[in-house]
Amino acid sequence: MTIKLPERDPEAAYARRATARRRVGPNAKCACGETRSEALIRQKKRAICLECYRKENNMTTKDDHHFAGQRNSSVTIPAPANDHAADLSAAQQDWPKQTRQNPDGSPLIAAAGCVRGFIDTILYLIKQGLLWVADMLEMADAFLTQKFGKRWWIGTEIEQFAPKK
Amino acid sequence: MLRPAPLPLVIAVRAYPDLNETEDDFKAPQRKWRLPDAMFVFDTETRIDQTQRLTFGSYRFTVPDRPVYERLFCADDLPAKDHRVLERYVADARKSVPRVFLLTRRQFVDKLFSAAYRGRCLLIAFNFPFDVSRVAYDFKNARRRFAGGFSFDLWSYTKSDRELRDQFRPSVGIKQIDSKRALKGFTGRVEPDPEDLIPEGSTNG
Numbered sequence: 001m002t003i004k005l006p007e008r009d010p011e012a013a014y015a016r017r018a019t020a021r022r023r024v025g026p027n028a029k030c031a032c033g034e035t036r037s038e039a040l041i042r043q044k045k046r047a048i049c050l051e052c053y054r055k056e057n058n059m060t061t062k063d064d065h066h067f068a069g070q071r072n073s074s075v076t077i078p079a080p081a082n083d084h085a086a087d088l089s090a091a092q093q094d095w096p097k098q099t100r101q102n103p104d105g106s107p108l109i110a111a112a113g114c115v116r117g118f119i120d121t122i123l124y125l126i127k128q129g130l131l132w133v134a135d136m137l138e139m140a141d142a143f144l145t146q147k148f149g150k151r152w153w154i155g156t157e158i159e160q161f162a163p164k165k
Numbered sequence: 166m167l168r169p170a171p172l173p174l175v176i177a178v179r180a181y182p183d184l185n186e187t188e189d190d191f192k193a194p195q196r197k198w199r200l201p202d203a204m205f206v207f208d209t210e211t212r213i214d215q216t217q218r219l220t221f222g223s224y225r226f227t228v229p230d231r232p233v234y235e236r237l238f239c240a241d242d243l244p245a246k247d248h249r250v251l252e253r254y255v256a257d258a259r260k261s262v263p264r265v266f267l268l269t270r271r272q273f274v275d276k277l278f279s280a281a282y283r284g285r286c287l288l289i290a291f292n293f294p295f296d297v298s299r300v301a302y303d304f305k306n307a308r309r310r311f312a313g314g315f316s317f318d319l320w321s322y323t324k325s326d327r328e329l330r331d332q333f334r335p336s337v338g339i340k341q342i343d344s345k346r347a348l349k350g351f352t353g354r355v356e357p358d359p360e361d362l363i364p365e366g367s368t369n370g
Contacts, residue, residue: 010228011205014228015280015284017283019286022360
């Protein structure tokens, strides 16, 4: 499952994904398992992700992400370089150009940028920080059901959390 | 009864040489073409007089695992009365299909550029040469690959009340082969991005 807002400009989003795929080649994958084209760099004989490339060159693997866009706020949050390129910055590309660039420094546009950036960041945190927990709980339930039977929680401390019928 | 004397006739024999083995073995180089995963399907509606000017069109953009997007677009010079009809239709349609919008022709060709040129998705039309000529703002006689055909300019900008061709966007070249088939393609543009270029000798782009 992926959490994504409906794309404002699906054609442009598709073009960005397609050009990123062409840049690194089809089915490109880093040795660490990263497959998102936006986070990959094409080198002569291999594709390498931003984080691995930086590790090899003794650089930091964290980026400062301008959550509201650089023109709208100077506030940054640290983000892993791969997620910065493939998730957070990619989400900003779908904002209206006016909001992304705010050429005249309009305070209202800056506020809109903050709102959009907050939404994107929350979705990213939900995906990175919460979604895996739900996946893990479902797998754990399947495992316990297989091991101890259907109502495995009866007679355990977990029974108090069972939904009341 | 006397038979007429036979007349000599010149006999011509047309002969076909046997094909050499090397010619038998000839195969066109295999193109490792991959079916794009997205589709951009569009159609146009026109006036029924001899000018057949564009009135409106519709398109659908589909990408796997994502919602289907449907849009209408209208001609730049559509009378206000006709425009209101389309607006009313879109307002009604949005009650059941929330992602329907009404675009201008200029917005539509920008979408076409993103999806078909940059994204290289499948571009589908029922009669592409006709449909693309309806959304073009200008045309020229094509050169080079499409010599003998037409070159349609879709993307433009306005300067001093004049509509000029956007050199940073391609044109669409069309060359008819016969009444049912045509060669179609994008022409070159100024300063293309490296990702948009097809490498020399590439069989799959």
